[in-house]
Amino acid sequence: MKKTTTITAAERNYVIEKEKFVPVSQYFGEDTFNTKVMKEKLPKNIFKKLMDAINEDTPLDADTANVVAHAMKEWALEKGATHFAHWFQPMTGITAEKHDAFVDPIAPGEVIERFSGKQLVQGEPDASSFPSGGIRATFEARGYTAWDMSSPAFIKRNGISTTLCIPTAFISYTGQALDKKTPLLRSIRALSKSAVAMLKLLGVKNAKKVMSNLGPEQEYFLIDMDYFYKRQDLVLGGRTVVGAPPPKGQELEDQYFGSIKERISSFMHDVEEELFKLGIPAKTRHNEVAPSQYEIAPVYEEANLAIDHNQLVMETLRGVAKKHRLAALLHEKPFAKINGSGKHVNWSMADNNDNNLLNPGTTPQDNIQFLVFLIATVRAVYKHADILRASVASYGNDHRLGANEAPPAIISVFLGDQLTQVLDNIEKGTVLKATNAEIIDLGISSLYQVSKDNTDRNRTSPFAFTGNKFEFRAVGSAQSIATQVIALNTIVAESIDEMAEKIKAKAKDAKNINQAVFDVLKSEIKYVRPILFNGDNYTKEWEAEAKRRGLPNEKTTPTALRALVTDKALDLFEKYEVLSKVELKSRQLIHVERYIKDLEIEVKCLNNICITQIIPAAVAYQKQLAEAINAAKSALGSGAVVSSQAELLKKIMNLINSIYATNKDVLAKVETAEAVHDEQKKAEMLASKVKPKMDELREYVDELEGLIDDETWPLPKFWEMLFIC
Ligand code: ADP
Numbered sequence: 001m002k003k004t005t006t007i008t009a010a011e012r013n014y015v016i017e018k019e020k021f022v023p024v025s026q027y028f029g030e031d032t033f034n035t036k037v038m039k040e041k042l043p044k045n046i047f048k049k050l051m052d053a054i055n056e057d058t059p060l061d062a063d064t065a066n067v068v069a070h071a072m073k074e075w076a077l078e079k080g081a082t083h084f085a086h087w088f089q090p091m092t093g094i095t096a097e098k099h100d101a102f103v104d105p106i107a108p109g110e111v112i113e114r115f116s117g118k119q120l121v122q123g124e125p126d127a128s129s130f131p132s133g134g135i136r137a138t139f140e141a142r143g144y145t146a147w148d149m150s151s152p153a154f155i156k157r158n159g160i161s162t163t164l165c166i167p168t169a170f171i172s173y174t175g176q177a178l179d180k181k182t183p184l185l186r187s188i189r190a191l192s193k194s195a196v197a198m199l200k201l202l203g204v205k206n207a208k209k210v211m212s213n214l215g216p217e218q219e220y221f222l223i224d225m226d227y228f229y230k231r232q233d234l235v236l237g238g239r240t241v242v243g244a245p246p247p248k249g250q251e252l253e254d255q256y257f258g259s260i261k262e263r264i265s266s267f268m269h270d271v272e273e274e275l276f277k278l279g280i281p282a283k284t285r286h287n288e289v290a291p292s293q294y295e296i297a298p299v300y301e302e303a304n305l306a307i308d309h310n311q312l313v314m315e316t317l318r319g320v321a322k323k324h325r326l327a328a329l330l331h332e333k334p335f336a337k338i339n340g341s342g343k344h345v346n347w348s349m350a351d352n353n354d355n356n357l358l359n360p361g362t363t364p365q366d367n368i369q370f371l372v373f374l375i376a377t378v379r380a381v382y383k384h385a386d387i388l389r390a391s392v393a394s395y396g397n398d399h400r401l402g403a404n405e406a407p408p409a410i411i412s413v414f415l416g417d418q419l420t421q422v423l424d425n426i427e428k429g430t431v432l433k434a435t436n437a438e439i440i441d442l443g444i445s446s447l448y449q450v451s452k453d454n455t456d457r458n459r460t461s462p463f464a465f466t467g468n469k470f471e472f473r474a475v476g477s478a479q480s481i482a483t484q485v486i487a488l489n490t491i492v493a494e495s496i497d498e499m500a501e502k503i504k505a506k507a508k509d510a511k512n513i514n515q516a517v518f519d520v521l522k523s524e525i526k527y528v529r530p531i532l533f534n535g536d537n538y539t540k541e542w543e544a545e546a547k548r549r550g551l552p553n554e555k556t557t558p559t560a561l562r563a564l565v566t567d568k569a570l571d572l573f574e575k576y577e578v579l580s581k582v583e584l585k586s587r588q589l590i591h592v593e594r595y596i597k598d599l600e601i602e603v604k605c606l607n608n609i610c611i612t613q614i615i616p617a618a619v620a621y622q623k624q625l626a627e628a629i630n631a632a633k634s635a636l637g638s639g640a641v642v643s644s645q646a647e648l649l650k651k652i653m654n655l656i657n658s659i660y661a662t663n664k665d666v667l668a669k670v671e672t673a674e675a676v677h678d679e680q681k682k683a684e685m686l687a688s689k690v691k692p693k694m695d696e697l698r699e700y701v702d703e704l705e706g707l708i709d710d711e712t713w714p715l716p717k718f719w720e721m722l723f724i725c
């Protein structure tokens, strides 16, 4: 690139000076209206009522809401807030907020700051401009936001503007979910109910609630903002639609865990400071495999909070990057042929006494409990592998799943050798007796060792057991993790229930409950075998083997999304009151439509880039070459050897022609697809007919990139974007 290559790395070392250092423990959570603040600011009886409402999932009376709202407003004013906003998560996958000022006129020319319980508890944003999948007709555009008491309100600073944000659920006028939080909260409740019932069946007396815990590891790229703004594909779609791989990529394996560049460290520090203020326990930061790729991971939290926090992490990465003149790319595959970004969602279940149900225990009873919840999860993943696959389906993630650094589109479960051995023993009947009094010999001295020794983690597995949690690794970096957690919670709730039914049926004739549990485990282990795979998921052999086992392998989003509208899925989500059939169908449609829109945006960018940037640059160079050939000939006559220039000229002209023709073909195919009225079919057509043509077009452009004068090439190249920072 013309100008940017002359800028040295040192000039780009953008340093933000810090005034003073304050230990994190002194300001962690200072921008949240958390339990500690509520205890301090609220009268004792009000605080108790609020806590009861949060813990028991009961509604709040109007008087209490008024007192809480007042205290919240006073606190927010101290923080400099002028506005409040109901903060919600519509089906766009990101967050939304509508700001209202606290000011309230009381007399001509006079205002006071006011915030009522009603304003806290409920909002009525116009819902007509959010994706609804046909649920909400525009003439009934009203939507409701309802305060989610379980996630603390927080302060959002943006430039000099400060806003009190209240996490809310977003529903239609008729009470249908228009967001990700509503079904998430329902799925949390469903899982809790099923898991508590199972614990009771297993003889645990004091379990009241089971939570799902989440630790999402977020991957992202950072590039210099100057480059970012020179690429409309990055600005508008988040992904480079053309661009050749750099001479050096990640082959030296020197990036992963490498020492972090100064500019990036400063950025990370700033991000973490923002997150700490919001009470987000950012813990780990490191360089990822690809050049300019990084990861941030918080300590795990309860699912609802963790999901709100992941949204805030993504927002903060984007916002703070700008301050550092960087662009944070959260797309799953910003650079072709370079590793993409995922989000490893670590998931487990814990009861209200903080016992992790997926933690192998030290006592026989703990072990039984562990095995039940472990097998229930594996069973759910097997039974609904198609639903889990659909939950990670997006246009962006299609570029990643099945590529060489990401798990394939085939869902399988990794348990590791030790646990597999335990399951083998149970299935083979090596474990014969299981009385309540006896130590259960699982063929391994203590299952506790599993969590300690499970170090041979299979990095290729889409769903891996890693000691005391499952790690769902097929999730895309830009996705809202609510989608997968809703699915996971619901399918696991069902498997827990179905296993409980079987245990109860057996327990009638078995001497004790443990024997019944073992009988059920034995048959369930046999049932789930096909989903278990400890080998390398990246190989062709696995793809063939998975096919033999009958595991689904949907490679594109449109076909994968079909799994959400099968009777099996519709019945399941309705039975657990997570999503009604209407709600699920509308969601599926939203995802299909989103795929179409994402793809079509890229097609338009690709067209613009080819016609208005690449071809003009190539034609200019073509002219230069042609003129050079003519000039050489007229200077030297027939003695001029111009064969190399002529060859180059022909190559360039051929590529220009191929680019023009293929681009035309892409547009024609989009037009054909556009004429199809069924959205599902349209999306499938775009995936099968248009996407491969876009890839072909890219090949021509990338070849041309290697032939054209660097001074003339109109786009920042990969080596610049990935290495100059
Ligand atoms: P990795 O080797 O995959 O990076 P880490 O130990 O760094 O593994 O953990 C990754 C994430 O898993 C962190 O966010 C961590 O808090 C989370 N995690 C740890 N234990 C649990 C658990 N029981 N449930 C859910 N998430 C957990």
Ligand code: MG
Residues within 6 Å of the ligand: 217, 344, 471
């Ligand atoms: Mg991990």
